[in-house]
Amino acid sequence: MKAKDLCKCFKNIMPNIYWITYSDESNITQKIRVMPHFLIKNERQRINNCPQCGLYVRSIELNENEYKELSK
Numbered sequence: 618m619k620a621k622d623l624c625k626c627f628k629n630i631m632p633n634i635y636w637i638t639y640s641d642e643s644n645i646t647q648k649i650r651v652m653p654h655f656l657i658k659n660e661r662q663r664i665n666n667c668p669q670c671g672l673y674v675r676s677i678e679l680n681e682n683e684y685k686e687l688s689k
């Protein structure tokens with residue numbers, strides 16, 4: 618899933634969620650965010666769907682530019 622497919626309600630909860638990041642193989646300085654999750658009692662709780670509308674978000678990948686844009 619790509620940034621352009623995200624719903625507005627998931628964008629709204631993004632300040633409250635965490636991600637796993639890894640380096641983009643084609644550009645090592647670029648980080649990719651995947652696996653959105655909540656941190657509850659220090660345990661990662663994966664988010665499979667938007668809590669508001671149910672959109673499937675488990676497979677989302679965001680580069681840092683997309684993340685910054687969505688976090689505005």
Ligand SMILES: [Zn+2]
Binds near residue numbers: 625626627669671672
């Ligand atoms: Zn949503």
